[in-house]
Amino acid sequence: MLEFPEGFLWGTATAAHQIEGGNFNNDWWDWEHNPDSGCVEPSGDACDSFHRWREDVDLVADLGLGAYRFSLEWSRIEPAEGEWSIAALDHYRRICAACHGRGIQPVVTFHHFTTPRWLAARGGWEAPDAPERFARFVERATAHLGDLVGRACTINEPNVIGVMGYNLGAFPPGVKRDVSRQIAVNEAMVRSHRLAVDALRSGPGTFPIGMTLSMAELVAGEGGEEARDAAQEILEDSFLTATGGDDFIGVQCYTRMRFGPKGRLLPPEEGVAVTQMGYEFWPQVVEHTVRRAAQVTGLPVLVTENGIGTDDDTKRIEYVREGLKGVHRCIGDGVDVRGYFAWSLLDNFEWALGYGPTFGLVAVDRTTFERRPKPSAFWFGKVASTNTLESVTSDGS
8 A cells, every 4th residue: 555645636637728629719729720730630629628617627526636737728818919808717717716616726727738819920939029928818817816726837838839839840830840949939938937927926816836847758778868868958957947936846747758869769669568649658757757857946746747548448547556656656755746637637639639549537428528437537536535556446446
């Protein structure tokens, strides 16, 4: 039996564009409908969570989890530059209030990959004033619902915005292999984070604030040390070292990346199982990234995302169980780990890959939007409610 510290925060996470549906006023909606983007399908109604959010909050509560991480959709709140929707702000305030009413901490992410059309038309994160525009949005949103925020995440995976949008070309604006633009966007994201922290602290409410960063176990094969170190600096260290004064660092991790003399080694190593995403099945990544984030930043750590895309729910349980064992070892060695959030609450829109990969603890019918918890949901809920790991069997008993 592996016991976790008293007050350890157990939660699950979602993102607005991946579950709400109908977010037609952001850059991702345009990207999904661009036949040259490579997106396999548009988000459409997603999980209809803009209307069914109460069901989602109830699911989190019924599973015995103590926190729900969700994001605000900037393009709903500021549909045109400088024009604010009180109705949209009230909507997210109601979600926060409902969380409190069910004994759940609302963990609010202020940017999760999507940007309003009006800013995208001006160059998105390459616009000179993009960080200031984001900070203005954060300040306005915090003024409306900051007193109900339990914890704030400024920007979800700012490193992914750069690498996917300006190197791999799989996210808007679809730029490929332009490292100079990627680094410039990285710098804009760091400035946006710092301004957002100030904006969050200027409003009502007192709550911990941090960045959430996509991290991997970066491994150098023979002759790959230089490539690995360069990737580590661009993808991780340039962000980890910009968290001074924050209250926590959010670690989001799924797999490892191997590097050789010419860069990343693909495909995955022979003999290592892969997930629906093509990632190596690598739950060891949790322990590795938690230790590294704590060492570089000196901050308390939250695992704000970890999970697996699979249609075999027993594999989901296996993956999360092994990851949590790593978290427990970190805690045993004195690493300040405050919580773990499973990605994701729902099977949802997985960006350019559409609805193929299934990360959810809960399945969603694509026609009726019926939510059906999987065995992994009950298993994870039992882990959370007992605050222990090994005493729980795979069927949740």
